[in-house]
Amino acid sequence: MAWIKTMTLINLFFFAHQPERLRPYALRPNEPRTPATIHNALFDEELNATVFRKVAEKCYYPATQMLYEMIEKYSDSDKPFKISYGLSGTFIDQAQRFEPELLKIFQKMAKTGLVEFTGETYYHTLAGLWDNSRNEFCRQAKQHSDVIEQLFGKRPAVFRNTECLYNDDIAKTVQDMGYEGIMTEGIDWILENWRSPDFLYSSASNLPVIVRNYRYSDDIGYRFPNRSWEHYPLTAEKMAGWCAGDTDEMITIMMDYEALGEHIWAETGIFDFIRQLPEELFKYPQIAFTTPTDAVRTLSPRGQIHVGPFQTISWADMERDTSAWLRNEMQQFCFEEIREMEQLALASAQPEYIRAWRLMQTSDHLYYLCDKSLSDGDVHTYFSAYGNLFESFVRLQTAITDLKHAIMYTEQGGAK
DSSP, X not given: OGGGGGSEEEEEEEEEOOOOOBOXXXXXXXXXXXXXXXXXXXXXXXXXXXXXXXXXXXXXXXXXXXXXXXXXXXXXXXXOOOEEEEEOHHHHHHHHHHOHHHHHHHHHHHHXXXXXXXXXXXXXXXXXXXXSSOHHHHHHHHHHHHHHHHHHSSOOOEEEOGGGOBOHHHHHHHHHTTOSEEEEEOOGGGXXXXXXXXXXXXXXXXXXXXXXXXXXXXXXXXXXXXXTSTTOSXXXXXXXXXXXXXXXXXXXXXXXXXXXXXXXXXXXXXXXXXXXXXXXXXXXXXXXXXXXXXXXHHSOOOSBOOOOTTSOBOSSTTTTSSHHHHSSHHHHHHHHHHHTTHHHHHHHOOHHHHHHHHHHHBXXXXXXXXXXXXXXXXXXXXXXXXXXXXXXXXXXXXXXXXXXXXXHHHHTTOOO
16 A cells, blocks of 8 residues: 555545434433333433434435445545544444444445444543543543444544544544544644644654644535625535645544434535545546545544643534533533533443433533534524523433432342
8 A cells, every 4th residue: 555655545534423412301201210120211212212213304315325336436546535524322222223224334334344443432421531540531532433343344543532622642542442543633733833734743642643633624514504604605526626726644534423404405416525625536546535544544643732630622513622522610510410420320330321422422412512602603593402502401410410320229128
């Protein structure tokens, strides 16, 4: 694969995730909480099924089948079409419960050898920010890797933390777990001295770091349907021309999978754009596709990036920091309440209680509590499952209390 070093590589990554949404407080069953009943008592299975099946119809099935056909089309080429996915554990769980046929398409993709599945925390959590030991973070990462290996036949080699959360210490923990690289946001300030996001870098501990080209990623994932955007309409030919004019080594395009058909409707032409993109890119002899693991094993880092523990970056909102989840007192209070439950939950030795506690850690619950305004506030409101942040707080905080009481009641010899 030495020829790759003379190419401009396209690293195309999609992230798919669905949270387990909480029941309204008033609609929780009036019955004792037990390990057998705790999930149904706290989580809204009907809403989860409705949302998952709606998104599956608009996005997951058509997008995954389309991309599988594209991979098959170019599989015998000297430069095949390759993509990578991040699938959260909660997405996988819901697919198994509500749409098991969907996972079979992903498994067919895995068998081509041209699709990579990256690692992350199973429950899509902020556990990497809890403490310096990151024991819970490591447990969730291992659980996720175990399931990815079980389903798709290969253990993840590259890690993409929840919402691309990254600092030097998180990178060191990921390295110590045995991962070969990590993916994060190509935020401008970490690329000091006008460095390009289109190279491989290394962390302070020398773990290879892939950074997202947020301009190209957001051109597709957000700006594509915007008729007031100066580059509208974005065509595959236009995007291929931009990439071909880039003389750097690797353009990493990362976006939410749900952009295809759910956030950006099929009527906008988003599926046609993705379908035509490889054909337009392959018109340029210097262009090829890669996966994250191929990239970290082939390319050499072009410098280090340094992000201190109080400078943690992410790919969320304009600030691209932790403020999407930890900005206000409601978020901080719930974050601490959940974090402080660690010993109580684990000591219960009840798998269903531990799972419920981890499902409450899912970053979406804190995201729904964000009180930002303007465009960021609109995005938080759009994604909220509960309508407003006060209802979100009531659902989360009462669920935390409910679970605490259930664990303590069981420990005192109550319900089994």
